[in-house]
Amino acid sequence: MAKASVLTPRADDFPRWYQDLINKAELADNGPVRGTMVIRPYGYGLWERMQAEMDARIKATGTQNAYFPLLIPQSYLTREADHVEGFAPELAVVTHAGGKELEEPAVVRPTSETIINEYFSKWVQSYRDLPLLINQWANVVRWELRPRLFLRTTEFLWQEGHTAHATYEEARDFAAHIQRHVYGDFLRDVLAMDFVSGRKTVKERFAGAINTLTLESMMGDGKALQMVTSHELGQNFAKAFNTRYLSKEGSQELVWQTSWGSTTRMIGALVMTHGDDNGLRVPPRLAQIQVVVLAIKGDETVLAKVREIGDLLAAAGVRVHVDDRTDTPFGRRAVDWELKGVPVRIEVGPRDLENGTAMLVRRIPGGKEPVAIDSLVGLLPSVLEEDQALLLAQSRARRESRTADVSTVEEAVEAAVAGGWARIPWADLGTEGEARLAEHAVTVRCLVGADGSVPESEDAPGNVALVARAY
Numbered sequence: 001m002a003k004a005s006v007l008t009p010r011a012d013d014f015p016r017w018y019q020d021l022i023n024k025a026e027l028a029d030n031g032p033v034r035g036t037m038v039i040r041p042y043g044y045g046l047w048e049r050m051q052a053e054m055d056a057r058i059k060a061t062g063t064q065n066a067y068f069p070l071l072i073p074q075s076y077l078t079r080e081a082d083h084v085e086g087f088a089p090e091l092a093v094v095t096h097a098g099g100k101e102l103e104e105p106a107v108v109r110p111t112s113e114t115i116i117n118e119y120f121s122k123w124v125q126s127y128r129d130l131p132l133l134i135n136q137w138a139n140v141v142r143w144e145l146r147p148r149l150f151l152r153t154t155e156f157l158w159q160e161g162h163t164a165h166a167t168y169e170e171a172r173d174f175a176a177h178i179q180r181h182v183y184g185d186f187l188r189d190v191l192a193m194d195f196v197s198g199r200k201t202v203k204e205r206f207a208g209a210i211n212t213l214t215l216e217s218m219m220g221d222g223k224a225l226q227m228v229t230s231h232e233l234g235q236n237f238a239k240a241f242n243t244r245y246l247s248k249e250g251s252q253e254l255v256w257q258t259s260w261g262s263t264t265r266m267i268g269a270l271v272m273t274h275g276d277d278n279g280l281r282v283p284p285r286l287a288q289i290q291v292v293v294l295a296i297k298g299d300e301t302v303l304a305k306v307r308e309i310g311d312l313l314a315a316a317g318v319r320v321h322v323d324d325r326t327d328t329p330f331g332r333r334a335v336d337w338e339l340k341g342v343p344v345r346i347e348v349g350p351r352d353l354e355n356g357t358a359m360l361v362r363r364i365p366g367g368k369e370p371v372a373i374d375s376l377v378g379l380l381p382s383v384l385e386e387d388q389a390l391l392l393a394q395s396r397a398r399r400e401s402r403t404a405d406v407s408t409v410e411e412a413v414e415a416a417v418a419g420g421w422a423r424i425p426w427a428d429l430g431t432e433g434e435a436r437l438a439e440h441a442v443t444v445r446c447l448v449g450a451d452g453s454v455p456e457s458e459d460a461p462g463n464v465a466l467v468a469r470a471y
Contacts, residue, residue, distance in 0.1 A: 006335060009277050014221040019149070021271055025280050025339045028149050035147035035154030039264070042340060045288040046267055047157065051137065053190050053286070054159065054262060057182040061174075063133040063161060068115050070139070071106040076114035079240040086207020087111070090142035092154075108141040113208065113233070113259055116162045117241040124255060126246045127166055131174070132255075135161040150268030151225075151471050158263035164243065164255040168234070171256035172211075175230045176454070178260045179213040183228040191266065192283040192391035193217050193273055194399050195227060196466055197454055198446025203434060206259075210234035213454060216445045216466065218399040219272035222419030224445045224468035227269060230260035268471075274391055280341030281364050283391050284384035290319045291380060292342045293358075294333060296349030298326030306348050309358070309376060316377045318384075338363065343387055344380065348373075364390055409433045412467045416442045426463040434465075442469055 006024060008016040022028055027043035030036070039047065055065070071094060077087065092108040095101060109115075116134065124132055137159045144154045161178065165171040179197060187193045195215040199205075205212035209231040216224050237243070238254040247253050274281040284290050291313055295306045303324050310322035321342075323333055330347075337345055345361040352358050357370040360379075364387035371379065402420035406412050407428060415422035417440070424433075426447055434444050449455045450462035 005277065006339065007277060007279065010220060018271060021275055021279055021339070022149050025341070027267065030149065033154070035144045037149050037153050043267060046270065046282070046286065047264055049286050049288050050266060054182065054186055057186060058135050058159070058161065061133065061177065061182065063135045063163070065136060066134050067136050067138065068112050068119070070109050072109055072115045074105045074107050076118060077107055079114065080208050080237055082208045082236070092141045092143055109138070110140055110142050112136065112160055113162065113237055117237045117243055120164050120255070121241045121243040124164055124243055124245050127248055130164060130166045130245060130255065131170060132164040134163065135159055150264055156264050158261050160261040161259060163258045165257070166245065166247070166253070166255070168256045171258050172232055175213060175232050175258040175260065178258070179215065179230040183215055183230070183262060187215060187217070187227060188392065190283065190285045191270060192388055192395065193227070193269065194392060194395040196446065196448060198448040198466060199454055199458070200446055201434060201444050201458060203431070204444060206231045208233060208236050210236070214446050217269060217273060217395070218402065218421060219269070219471065220275065220398070221272070222402050222421070224421065224470040225265070225269050225272070226445070226470065227266065228260070228262040231258060233257040233259055273395055274341070279339035281391065282341040282343060284343045284388045287343055288319060289321045289342050290384055291344045291346060292321045292323050292337050293346045293348065294323045294330065295326055296330050296347055299350050301353060302348055302350060305353060305373070309346060309348070309373065312377055313380065318380055343384060346376065362387060409436050412437060413440045413442055416440070416467060416469045422467040423464050424467060426465045429465050437467060442467060445470060
């Protein structure tokens with residue numbers, strides 16, 4: 001009799017497979033209020049690793065962390081017209097507190113441009129105060145009508161950076177630096193996730209921005225996911241909040257600003273990019289557990305050896321966990337670690353000890369082989385790096401093989417509906433073609449230059465539109 005699948009096969013029902021994996025790998029549960037989620041310890045551990053990696057890159061730019069209130073006076077949002085219009089349908093508003101109606105309703109933070117600019121206008125007085133570079137790790141609330149764990153939830157965790165600069169050029173270059181060297185490096189080098197870097201069309205850019213830069217990745221079903229964004233805000237919020245500085249020449253000038261963010265959506269992206277029919281596959285550089293050492297049986301000699309191996313690997317800098325729960329059947333434990341996507345399992349039983357070996361099981365490429373116990377410390381670093389590189393290569397190969405060059409709206413829709421991406425000259429598509437795509441739930445994910453670079457403007461010669469269905 002064939003072994004029953006733990007997960008719904010991806011090819012049968014990709015959304016159901018995703019939900020199965022989130023549940024059975026113990027990443028998250030649905031919260032009690034529609035659209036909210038409880039992030040379980042294993043899922044939160046992934047977020048902590050993401051935080052640590054990104055936080056180091058953010059601080060390397062000179063940006064400092066701060067924290068701003070969750071509740072924002074409703075009047076703040078009305079100061080920038082495009083901003084309030086863009087977020088109005090998603091707002092959660094507090095009208096009563098302390099047993100009475102509030103004099104002014106408070107909005108539960110959907111994003112913090114307005115409240116941060118209120119304080120930027122106080123803190124910035126002179127050119128000596130610039131650039132002002134602030135980031136916060138926080139939660140936000142956007143009332144989601146079609147929730148899906150990690151991908152679209154009413155409340156989610158994120159970081160949001162906000163900066164003020166003396167010139168347009170400084171702000172533009174800083175937003176681009178964040179896109180390339182904070183987010184791009186993190187996605188490629190840690191998440192092993194391929195992406196396309198581009199700029200949003202006017203229709204798709206952030207409410208209140210003059211330009212939005214994005215990194216778009218292809219998921220396992222061929223749909224796109226906006227991974228991160230970095231926005232040039234121009235002087236829109238500076239005008240609304242009167243954020244000015246005294247220049248070296250003695251004149252009062254408005255600042256130029258950026259904002260940029262990444263969210264727990266990346267955990268969902270990790271699942272959909274690297275997961276397979278056996279569960280999650282976690283890139284070794286991200287994994288909070290890179291290697292799990294399992295005792296097959298409760299033999300004291302075996303238990304002593306798996307603990308010894310764990311200590312040796314930890315001393316060598318490997319993030320290791322020893323699974324000596326021999327009161328739980330070995331097969332069940334092996335399946336659980338497979339579901340969780342731990343890159344390497346080292347399985348040790350009495351027969352292995354007799355031979356001086358352990359079974360090395362690699363989650364990412366698959367396969368197992370006996371390896372001399374004495375060679376594990378020297379072998380594992382290269383195994384982990386090989387598997388990290390393999391995930392990135394697979395992610396890139398998927399995108400390249402499922403992206404078609406087309407010349408008409410009809411061909412673009414056909415490619416997207418078939419589970420892929422399309423590239424079409426922006427001059428051939430334009431805003432009219434973008435509207436026609438929307439009738440088929442297809443969007444322009446970003447614009448790229450003919451050479452794959454990020455274009456300097458929406459109407460730059462040779463711009464190509466990347467078109468797809470998206471989450």
